[in-house]
Amino acid sequence: MFALIDCNNFYASCERIFRPELNGKPIVVLSNNDGCIIARSNEAKALGIPMGAPLFQYENVIRENNVYVFSANFELYGDISNRVMSILSDFCPEIEIYSIDEAFLDLSQYKNFNLRNFAEEVKKRVLKWVGVPIGIGIAPTKSLAKVANHIAKKFPEYTKNIHIIDSEEKKLKALKWLPVEDVWGIGPNYAELLNRVNVRKAYDFIQLPDQWIKKHMKINGLLLKYDLSGIKMMSLETPTMRKNIATTRSFETYYEKFDDLKERITTFASQCAFKLRQQKSHCKSLSVFVATNRFSTNSDKYFASIHLQLPYSTNSTIDIVKYAIIGLKKIFKEGYQYKKAGVICHEVYPESFYQPTFFENRNEKHLLLMKTLDKINHTYGNNTIRLASQDEKGLNKMKRNFLSPCYTTRIEDIITIKV
DNA sequence: TCTGGGGTCCTAGGACCC
DNA sequence: TCTGGGGTCCTAGGACCC
Secondary structure, three states, rough: EEEEEOOHHHHOOOOHHHHHHOHHHHHEEEEHHHHEEEEEEHHHHHHOOOOOOOOHHHHHHHHHHEEEEEOOOOHHHHHHHHHHHHHHHHHHOOOEEEEEEEEEEEEEEHOOOOHHHHHHHHHHHHHHHHOOOOOEEEEEOOOHHHHHHHHHHHHHHHHHHHHHEHHHHHHHHHHHHHHHOOOOOHHHHHHHHOOOOOOOOOHHHHHHHHHHHHHHHHHHHHHHHHHHOOOOOOOOOOOOOOEEEEEEEEEEEEEEOOHHHHHHHHHHHHHHHHHHHHOOEEEEEEEEEEEEEEOOOOOOOEEEEEEEEEEEOOOHHHHHHHHHHHHHHHHOOOOOOOEEEEEEEEEEEEEOOOOOOOOOOOOHHHHHHHHHHHHHHHHHHOOOOOOOOOOOOOOOOOOOOOOOOOOOOOHHHHOOOOO
């Protein structure tokens, strides 16, 4: 059996941990630059605020219903996530951390356990130790565990946020209930296609002939059919190195000058280099893009990107920044109002794969320099040492008007208790 | 006025090789 | 009329996930 555990309304729940007076109140969490609504508490969902909606379109609803608004605080959410995952791995070391708020457990070692009791223990401990409510779905395959989790979430009174599919009847009941568009791996396009041939429920989907699924939904569609039918097609996945590393942002305002963009690209490239070093990898090529506001109707639109091959694999901030700026120079055009830019590293391989070429001039001193830089920034804060061409705000140069404290990661943000 | 950011995998088709 | 048989690599585009 597999368990899928996910945190309920994760970002909203994180904001509540140190603000218990917000329990039962509507909460929304915003994307970077306070642009879109990317997380909602149940109370906010009940007000009809959709996922991904631009904030400005719902300002009236928010004001009239006293919805609490938060800027995204990924420093907080990342730390809370680590705490949750650490508890889950205590219960079951066979774990796949699937996203910031979700994990699969392989429960094959728990054959003789009462899974309901097990799930209740997990739920209780995460709530008590971290303060975040979770839902648990348990079933014979990963995609069925997703279905079980969906049911646990949808019927909290009946399931107490735990649902186990452990019989043929429960499986069929679940699949006949679940709309096909809610199946894990069936997105909007496949859902539309399936609806057109009158497939409405997950159960209808697994009745389709193999050839039809293979033809229209490729090999993964077919694997999904079998996995959903109860034949295990997916196992826990072990974490692998990222194949691409990106840092891209929209800006708080418009930039027109080359130097302003240069500062941003320098910061994004530095962040990419840092991420590469974090996973002990380096890259052999990168791309840079700049873009004007894609929603604006009056101003001139421009989008350009460029892909550069590096002379050698590197994760040195100095190197990555240097080539990113070379790229920027080639695509930058005067006279546009830029709203977004980014740096993406490709051909990412482990550092140990490094193979020097005969004529290259990679500066090996950078290795030690970067190590020292990372160490200092880790100890004294992210932006303590940076390139002179970056400004002091770093990646946080964006609109964050409703930011909560980093309660668990910054000593100056720790809560004080009045006696 | 205002609109996020980060990933993965698969396939068809074109270009090339012998 | 009729036109081999076997490969590889790369890329764009389309699908999906959180």
